[in-house]
Amino acid sequence: MARVTPLHRDDPDKEPLAGNVRVTKQDWLNVALDTLITDGIEQVKVLALADRMSVSRSSFYWYFKSRQDLLDALLDHWLATNTKAIITAAEKDARTVTEAVCNIFIGFVDPNQFSTTLDFAIRDWARRSGKVRRVIDTSDAQRLAAITQVFERFGYPSDESLIRAKVLYYMQIGYNDADLQEPMDARQSQVGHYIHAFTGQHASEAELTAFRAAIGAFAP
Amino acid sequence: MARVTPLHRDDPDKEPLAGNVRVTKQDWLNVALDTLITDGIEQVKVLALADRMSVSRSSFYWYFKSRQDLLDALLDHWLATNTKAIITAAEKDARTVTEAVCNIFIGFVDPNQFSTTLDFAIRDWARRSGKVRRVIDTSDAQRLAAITQVFERFGYPSDESLIRAKVLYYMQIGYNDADLQEPMDARQSQVGHYIHAFTGQHASEAELTAFRAAIGAFAP
DNA sequence: GTCTGTCTAGACACTTCTGTCTAGAGGCGT
DNA sequence: ACGCCTCTAGACAGAAGTGTCTAGACAGAC
Structure with a gap:
């Protein structure tokens, strides 16, 4: 034994x-x-x-009192880590929208800040538990609000900011869901296109190289 | 009885x-x-x-020979319906990118073409079955290829087309995952912003009203 | 060294699944 | 009317899961 x-x-x-x-x-x-x-x-x-x-x-x-007691503890752990990580990444100081968007990207990618695998294991769980669903909905709303404020901070109108936040956030969720197999490199080399889709602006070459360097640290 | x-x-x-x-x-x-x-x-x-x-x-x-036999039949059913629906929507004739993007939107929203709930029930299932995961990966690749071709057809460069396809497709997946509760109206009124994020172009007012009319038929 | 509180092993009771086997009900052709 | 073929009910077996109870191992306090 x-x-x-x-x-x-x-x-x-x-x-x-x-x-x-x-x-x-x-x-x-x-x-x-x-x-x-x-x-x-x-x-x-x-x-x-x-x-x-x-x-x-x-x-x-x-x-543990019961299996349910353990499950509650798991949900608490997720609440205290992942959602907090995204909000922190969104609130981080930035000089341009591009930089701010990159911060959020990095927040999703840096395993020290955010566990992608945990995030969608929980999301998965929410589909069969109404209680977990409610917790996650609150969490999503908080994350979205934080990202929306990023765009507003850089002068995007209120309604457009929400849409841009959704495109960015939901795209991340969908990416995590469907495309985790793809090597990070592909996304890196095309990162200019992503940023343009999210911000409506073209990032400078300096910003792009800075981002590639930052994200390169988390490549597999 | x-x-x-x-x-x-x-x-x-x-x-x-x-x-x-x-x-x-x-x-x-x-x-x-x-x-x-x-x-x-x-x-x-x-x-x-x-x-x-x-x-x-x-x-x-x-x-049925066994429970597994039934599960196989469910997967077959999904393959024969949902993936086919998206590919059909993407291949539909369109005169502008906006129109083509709207066709894809409608493909995702029209319950006669595509079952959102089934799609992510299957996606859910894939997380605990390697076999289902492989089936779904193939399916995702086919859907993505079809959407990529839409952008290529309208003159977007090859690599940019793939990125735009991903932004559009993954955003749909993420939306289905995180935001199903939101009433359709909100998305309708902001549809111009979505289209701009996806195509990089501004849709004409005529295109927007046409889209709203089309999508309005499926509102709850 | 002994006592006490902390933690674990294993037996037990109960529930809920899957899958098999057999008897037989009931429609349908002849 | 008869029998065949299709399908269902219910009993049975067995695997796997949760939760409980009790004896006892072990460490640390005294």
């Missing part, structure tokens, strides 16, 4: 002694999160998580 | 006699499709479908 390394342990200080079969509440959460992302919410099953950590299933009920 | 009306029977000629508890293979498919759309693929369970038709669960196995 050897203990395997947990998948996403963030605090190495809490690592239990070797040979110890005990796990922390955070371990359960990390494995649950990983399973949610790769296999979907309905695969987050107590037995499956326990097996993955080589621990007894009944141990779970020491940390 | 009274027989209830099936939900999506399309051929009334095959309606069994009143009081007869028998159902057709098509009945199973229709109820399965409806359940897939409203509750997701993992809720397509033999017992649930049987209950909904007030029929015995074991009757299912007369028509």
Whole structure:
């Protein structure tokens, strides 16, 4: 009954002694999160998580009241990370629209700020849970409002700003949904076209190279 | 054990006699499709479908070899309808880019051509099935190619056409994913801004009113 | 060293799926 | 009227999931 390394342990200080079969509440959460992302919410099953950590299933009920209790914790985690990341990216100071749009792009792409895979695992989950749907709708509205304000800040009229925010935001959602396989390079080299579609303006070559450099850091 | 009306029977000629508890293979498919759309693929369970038709669960196995057999049939149905609809809409004759883009819009919105809800129920399903994922990727590529050709047909350079196709297509996917609640009217009144973002050109007032009239037919 | 509180293993009870098998109801051709 | 063919009901078996209970291992406080 050897203990395997947990998948996403963030605090190495809490690592239990070797040979110890005990796990922390955070371990359960990390494995649950990983399973949610790769296999979907309905695969987050107590037995499956326990097996993955080589621990007894009944141990779970020491940390969580029920499976639902764990799922609530996962949703809370998402709320505290992803939505906050986009809003922060949108509010970041910028001297031109292009720069601001690039900031948002980077916010979506930088894995330190935003987890794309988690985002659409949650979005997925929302389709079978009205409660999650409501949480996500609020979150989408907040993100959209933040992006809309970017355009307004640069002088776009109010109604046009909303449309541009939607084109940008929904395009990101759709991209994540349908086109994750495509290598980042393709998008990079065409980034001028994207920016023109989003802002209605042509970006300067300096802005484009700055963006390519910034985004290049996250290429696979 | 009274027989209830099936939900999506399309051929009334095959309606069994009143009081007869028998159902057709098509009945199973229709109820399965409806359940897939409203509750997701993992809720397509033999017992649930049987209950909904007030029929015995074991009757299912007369028509289908297994549950998987039914799921395959659902995927085939989607392939034969939705993807075909978008390609047809893109290939439709148009005199201006705006008109062509509007045709695609209408293709996505007209429930007689395209089922939005089915489309993203399938997309949802793809996240937990590698096989479905592959089918959907092929399908997305075909839709994207058809939309790209629209822009090329109107003189956009090849690489720019692909980008514009993606902005348009992914924005639709993202919209379906995140914003289905919003009333259609809002999008209608702002349609000029959308078209400008997609084509880079300003649509004439005549084109806009024509579009509004066309899309108005499908408003709720 | 012992006690106590923390956590885990394993057995148990219950529910909900899938799939099989068999008897038989009922329409339809002859 | 008879039998065949089509389809359904219900019993059965088995897998997989959640949640509970109890004994006990182990670490740390004292």
